Amino acid sequence: MYGTKAAKLLNSKAVEIGDSVRIKTDRNEYEGLVMPRIETGDTNCIILKLSNGYNIGIEAERIKEMSKMESKKETPKKDKVESAKPKKQVDPKEEVVILGCGGTIASKIEYKTGAVFPAITSEELVESFPQLKEKKIRTRMLFSLLSENVTPQHWIEIANAIKEEMEKGCKGIVLMHGTDTMHYTAAALSYMVKTPVPIVLVGAQRSSDRGSSDNMMNLLSAILAAESDIAEVTVCMHATENDDYCYLHRGTKVRKMHTSRRDAFKSINEQPIAKVDLDNERIEILSDYTQRGKTKFAIDTKLNPNVALIYIYPGMKRQQLKEMLQNHDGAVLMGTGLGHIPTELIDVTKEFSSKKPVAITSQTIYGRLNLNVYETGRNMQDAEIIGHLLDWTPEAAFVKLMFVLGHSKEIGKIREMMNTSLAGEITERQEE
Amino acid sequence: MYGTKAAKLLNSKAVEIGDSVRIKTDRNEYEGLVMPRIETGDTNCIILKLSNGYNIGIEAERIKEMSKMESKKETPKKDKVESAKPKKQVDPKEEVVILGCGGTIASKIEYKTGAVFPAITSEELVESFPQLKEKKIRTRMLFSLLSENVTPQHWIEIANAIKEEMEKGCKGIVLMHGTDTMHYTAAALSYMVKTPVPIVLVGAQRSSDRGSSDNMMNLLSAILAAESDIAEVTVCMHATENDDYCYLHRGTKVRKMHTSRRDAFKSINEQPIAKVDLDNERIEILSDYTQRGKTKFAIDTKLNPNVALIYIYPGMKRQQLKEMLQNHDGAVLMGTGLGHIPTELIDVTKEFSSKKPVAITSQTIYGRLNLNVYETGRNMQDAEIIGHLLDWTPEAAFVKLMFVLGHSKEIGKIREMMNTSLAGEITERQEE
Numbered sequence: 001m002y003g004t005k006a007a008k009l010l011n012s013k014a015v016e017i018g019d020s021v022r023i024k025t026d027r028n029e030y031e032g033l034v035m036p037r038i039e040t041g042d043t044n045c046i047i048l049k050l051s052n053g054y055n056i057g058i059e060a061e062r063i064k065e066m067s068k069m070e071s072k073k074e075t076p077k078k079d080k081v082e083s084a085k086p087k088k089q090v091d092p093k094e095e096v097v098i099l100g101c102g103g104t105i106a107s108k109i110e111y112k113t114g115a116v117f118p119a120i121t122s123e124e125l126v127e128s129f130p131q132l133k134e135k136k137i138r139t140r141m142l143f144s145l146l147s148e149n150v151t152p153q154h155w156i157e158i159a160n161a162i163k164e165e166m167e168k169g170c171k172g173i174v175l176m177h178g179t180d181t182m183h184y185t186a187a188a189l190s191y192m193v194k195t196p197v198p199i200v201l202v203g204a205q206r207s208s209d210r211g212s213s214d215n216m217m218n219l220l221s222a223i224l225a226a227e228s229d230i231a232e233v234t235v236c237m238h239a240t241e242n243d244d245y246c247y248l249h250r251g252t253k254v255r256k257m258h259t260s261r262r263d264a265f266k267s268i269n270e271q272p273i274a275k276v277d278l279d280n281e282r283i284e285i286l287s288d289y290t291q292r293g294k295t296k297f298a299i300d301t302k303l304n305p306n307v308a309l310i311y312i313y314p315g316m317k318r319q320q321l322k323e324m325l326q327n328h329d330g331a332v333l334m335g336t337g338l339g340h341i342p343t344e345l346i347d348v349t350k351e352f353s354s355k356k357p358v359a360i361t362s363q364t365i366y367g368r369l370n371l372n373v374y375e376t377g378r379n380m381q382d383a384e385i386i387g388h389l390l391d392w393t394p395e396a397a398f399v400k401l402m403f404v405l406g407h408s409k410e411i412g413k414i415r416e417m418m419n420t421s422l423a424g425e426i427t428e429r430q431e432e
Numbered sequence: 433m434y435g436t437k438a439a440k441l442l443n444s445k446a447v448e449i450g451d452s453v454r455i456k457t458d459r460n461e462y463e464g465l466v467m468p469r470i471e472t473g474d475t476n477c478i479i480l481k482l483s484n485g486y487n488i489g490i491e492a493e494r495i496k497e498m499s500k501m502e503s504k505k506e507t508p509k510k511d512k513v514e515s516a517k518p519k520k521q522v523d524p525k526e527e528v529v530i531l532g533c534g535g536t537i538a539s540k541i542e543y544k545t546g547a548v549f550p551a552i553t554s555e556e557l558v559e560s561f562p563q564l565k566e567k568k569i570r571t572r573m574l575f576s577l578l579s580e581n582v583t584p585q586h587w588i589e590i591a592n593a594i595k596e597e598m599e600k601g602c603k604g605i606v607l608m609h610g611t612d613t614m615h616y617t618a619a620a621l622s623y624m625v626k627t628p629v630p631i632v633l634v635g636a637q638r639s640s641d642r643g644s645s646d647n648m649m650n651l652l653s654a655i656l657a658a659e660s661d662i663a664e665v666t667v668c669m670h671a672t673e674n675d676d677y678c679y680l681h682r683g684t685k686v687r688k689m690h691t692s693r694r695d696a697f698k699s700i701n702e703q704p705i706a707k708v709d710l711d712n713e714r715i716e717i718l719s720d721y722t723q724r725g726k727t728k729f730a731i732d733t734k735l736n737p738n739v740a741l742i743y744i745y746p747g748m749k750r751q752q753l754k755e756m757l758q759n760h761d762g763a764v765l766m767g768t769g770l771g772h773i774p775t776e777l778i779d780v781t782k783e784f785s786s787k788k789p790v791a792i793t794s795q796t797i798y799g800r801l802n803l804n805v806y807e808t809g810r811n812m813q814d815a816e817i818i819g820h821l822l823d824w825t826p827e828a829a830f831v832k833l834m835f836v837l838g839h840s841k842e843i844g845k846i847r848e849m850m851n852t853s854l855a856g857e858i859t860e861r862q863e864e
Contacts, residue, residue: 146808148772152747180768184746207805259770259799308752311743311766313830314616315584320740320759327752334743336612338691340580365797367691373639376578398745 003043006060010034010046013066023048023058024065030056031069047211051130057211093169095136096226099161100125101154101185102144103178105204105215128208129216135223136171147178147185147203152305152402155188162193163299172198172226176219179203179256179264182235186251187399190233190423194298198226199233201251205262214238214262221246221276228283230273231292233423238262239275247272248283252396252425255365268366269391270427302406304329309398311363312341321348330357330405330414332398337362339369339387340376346383353384357414359401360387361394368429386418389429396425435475437492442466442478445498455480455490456497462488463501479643483562489643525601527570528658531593532557533586533617534576535610537636537647560640561648567655568603579610579617579635584737584834587620594625595731604630604658608651611635611688611696614667618683619831622665622855626730630658631665633683637694646670646694653678653708660715662705663724665855670694671707679704680715684828684857687797700798701823702859734838736761741830743795744773753780762789762837762846764830769794771801771819772808778815785816789846791833792819793826800861818850821861828857 002010015021015034023030023046032048035055045057100106106125122139126132142161143154162173177185186201193199202222204215214237222236225248233251240263249267258264275284308328310321312335325331325348335341339360341349349358360380362369368391371377381388387397397418404417421427434442447453447466455462455478464480467487477489532538538557554571558564574593575586594605609617618633625631634654636647646669654668657680665683672695681699690696707716740760742753744767757763757780767773771792773781781790792812794801800823803809813820819829829850836849853859 146772146806148768148808149774150746151774155746180772181746256769256796257798259794259796259801261799264796264799305747307747309743309745309748311741311826313741313827314582314587314613315737315739315834316741317759320756323755324752327749336580337688340578340612342581342583362691364688364691364696366689367693367696369691374578376580394743395745402747 002046003060005044006046009060009063009066013068015066015068020069021048022065022067022069023063025058025062026064030058032056045211049208055208055211055213090136091169092138093171095138095170096172096174096223097165097170098125098137098139098174098176098223099158099165100139100141100144101147101150101158101175101177103147103176103182103203104207105202105219106144106176107207129219131216131220137223138170140165145178147180147182150178150181150185152188152303155185155192156301156303158185159189159192159299159301162189162195162199166195166197166297170197172200172228174219174222174226175199175201177201177203179205179237183251183254183256183265183393184395184399186233186235186254187396187423187425188303188403190251190425191400191403192299192301192303193233194295195233196231196293196295196297198228198230198292200225200248201233201235203237205238205260205264212262214243217243217278218246221278224278224281225274225276225283228274229292230283230289231295232273232290234273235265236276237265239272246276246278248274248276250424252423253393253427255393255395257365268393269368303402304405305402307331307398307401307405309394310334312336312345314342316342316345318344318348321345322351325349325352325356325358328356330359330401332359332361332394332401333385334363334394335360337364338367338373338377339371339380340374341380343376343379346376346379346385349385350383354411357401357405357411357418358383358385359397359418360385361392361397365393367391384415386415390419390426391429392425400425434478435492437476438478441492441495441498445500447498447500452501453480454497454499454501455495457490457494458496462490464488477643481640487640487643487645522568523601524570525603527568527602528604528606528655529597529602530557530569530571530606530608530655531590531597532571532573532576533579533582533590533607533609535579535608535614535635536639537634537651538576538608539639561651563648563652569655570602572597577610579612579614582610582613582617584620584735587617587624588733588735590617591621591624591731591733594621594627594631595729598627598629598729602629604632604660606651606654606658607631607633609633609635611637611669615683615686615688615697615825616827616831618665618667618686619828619855619857620735620835622683622857623832623835624731624733624735625665626727627665628663628725628727628729630660630662630724632657632680633665633667635669637670637692637696644694646675649675649710650678653710656710656713657706657708657715660706661724662715662721663727664705664722666705667697668708669697671704677710678708680706680708682856684855685825685859687825687827689797700825701800735834736837737834739763739830739834739837741826742766744768744777746774748774748777750776750780753777754783757781757784757788757790760788762791762833764791764793764826764833765817766795766826767792769796770799770805770809771803771812772806773812775808775811778808778811778817781817782815786843789833789837789843789850790815790817791829791850792817793824793829797825799823816847818847822851822858823861824857832857
């Protein structure tokens with residue numbers, strides 16, 4: 001998988017993937033495990049996993065010396081299992097709980113094949129992130145899923161696990177999660193859990209076999225955030241394309257906005273809550289948040305998952321929308337602009353307005369809805385479509401409707417709850 | 433509708449909406465029509481339509497003097513009709529054709545009620561934009577729709593109108609269009625029309641009754657772009673929140689990314705083609721484009737509009753996706769991250785893979801798809817879902833599938849066309 005130059009160099013020293021090597025360049029000396037090269041990029045750049053868990057890439061051309069050290073190929077390391085638990089007794093209230101749900105961040109490389117597997121045991125986690133040994137943590141793997149396969153049922157399982165850990169006592173909670181649907185899960189937990197301690201979701205955009213992996217920095221930053229004063233459900237991810245700092249985003253206002261960049265997560269329509277500066281172990285507050293200890297812990301997992309999220313497009317058939325509304329207990333539409341849908345589709349929603357909630361969000365992702373400006377919007381208000389003047393994301397509105405439908409069957413009450421900010425998903429309008 | 437201070441001032445001078453007034457502040461003197469105040473914002477700011485067509489807002493507190501001039505309330509101005517046509521004969525090839533489809537940009541205020549109506553005649557257009565009198569233009573109103581009601585059939589009508597104008601000869605074409613679905617129409621025209629002259633779509637985010645209206649600057653910038661060397665289907669809109677310059681975006685790579693900001697339109701995954709600097713009548717090229725005269729005019733309006741655009745979400749039911757695939761001739765899915773959908777939904781698409789094209793795009797909006805990195809993506813490739821390594825927007829992919837299905841019924845050919853860039857909707861991958 002390595003390019004010609006890199007492969008030649010490795011062959012010349014009989015170094016295989018998974019071997020431990022010492023490498024000298026003009027400027028530096030490195031020791032680490034040779035990682036497989038499974039991504040695109042400079043294939044003549046040898047990836048080395050350092051003992052601190054970080055990966056670096058070294059161009060074959062820059063390597064002056066390479067020597068093989070004693071082999072450290074992957075073998076079951078039962079003797080290391082104990083290291084996952086701190087030797088001396090720690091008060092559980094002082095510990096950060098790390099819950100694992102799978103995803104790239106907790107992935108593990110099978111050195112022989114280069115395949116990426118989710119790490120499934122606490123031991124494997126500590127083995128992947130040696131710096132965790134120094135932290136007051138306890139770990140628990142809930143399940144191991146690529147996040148596109150996470151369902152509303154999993155959100156409930158996560159909330160229940162949080163409850164159990166809260167009962168044992170903890171300083172904060174970190175939830176390792178795949179990034180694809182992390183913002184849906186973050187929104188769900190925001191509605192379901194009231195928390196006196198930080199609950200921080202974290203993921204990685206690049207797997208641990210890549211020189212550019214963001215997994216270590218994101219996880220350590222999330223632990224720092226979990227020890228902080230910010231007692232909300234948040235997402236902690238790279239703030240920029242560099243490794244300079246992370247952002248802590250509110251769970252209901254964040255969205256994955258890029259397929260692959262490390263700074264893919266963005267706060268929508270508000271500032272992130274804080275900057276997490278891992279190097280200086282410092283958290284810089286950027287906006288309002290709920291302080292540690294101010295909220296009593298509570299959990300409420302009643303959800304009705306029979307909700308549709310529907311993208312509206314030119315030429316969409318009336319019958320299509322009608323069937324989707326018939327088959328679900330409520331729907332969130334993704335309209336255009338200020339929150340519009342074609343006039344003939346408004347008529348379809350009217351047939352359901354006395355029975356089923358229909359909410360509107362915008363395909364533009366950014367900006368606040370306004371159903372007062374144009375005739376279409378005013379017709380939508382007449383059809384009792386929910387969303388006028390709200391600034392929610394489509395995903396936060398969608399998960400909210402599941403939650404609200406789990407709590408009421410009365411259409412008036414449902415509309416009222418939808419229009420009220422339950423977990424920061426709606427920000428008050430500032431006069432221009 | 434005006435706030436207390438403004439209303440008091442207007443009343444004290446017996447000034448009504450639609451009256452012509454002269455206003456003095458500490459620094460300046462203005463003459464213009466008093467506009468209704470139908471938007472939120474500072475309601476004590478009096479909106480004046482100046483004779484150059486621009487609106488300004490003047491805070492009531494800053495007004496030192498106000499005097500009513502002769503009344504200019506709206507009356508049918510038949511005598512002005514002729515002004516829409518230039519007096520002397522102009523070679524049609526030197527004219528920019530302005531086609532009207534409705535939307536905010538061409539809207540007209542009914543002064544009595546404050547309601548916004550689309551302008552439907554050429555005369556009304558020139559009346560709204562007095563600076564047009566100095567331009568070599570001819571105008572033609574196709575229809576008058578809020579763009580959420582524009583359908584694939586309208587795209588075909590627009591293309592046919594473009595053909596007729598091209599046969600008469602013109603310097604370039606400007607298409608006034610509502611902003612909500614302007615990027616869908618721009619993509620459709622990009623696939624349907626090969627053009628030796630610029631075809632520029634333009635809209636406005638703020639209606640002409642607002643001090644912050646962007647309609648005049650956008651339209652004049654679009655005319656400048658239509659006279660330029662850039663012979664592509666483009667979108668011309670404000671580049672920033674200020675009135676400093678516009679961007680010219682490629683029709684297949686642009687998307688409305690904010691509900692209300694004037695710089696709502698963004699090029700996705702590429703630079704805009706050019707900066708349009710109206711003040712200096714200068715076009716600054718930012719990326720590759722097709723030059724004027726290099727392409728022979730051609731039009732091909734074969735479309736199959738029976739395509740669905742489907743947002744994928746946690747908990748989506750297999751049956752729901754199945755029915756949507758059954759009811760359409762093809763579908764574009766909006767997956768998560770690098771282009772993933774839940775494993776059980778991949779199985780649903782497999783049932784259709786020998787008959788119907790299913791393409792993938794990403795909810796993240798930004799970034800390139802990659803179905804090689806994770807198991808899910810590889811399974812999607814096995815299911816022959818189209819999109820691996822493409823960087824198209826959901827809307828460009830959706831309109832493209834309509835176009836491609838209008839040209840072939842053979843699944844292999846359809847996949848091949850979908851994977852080939854037809855109008856700049858796919859940019860080549862740059863090695864990292």
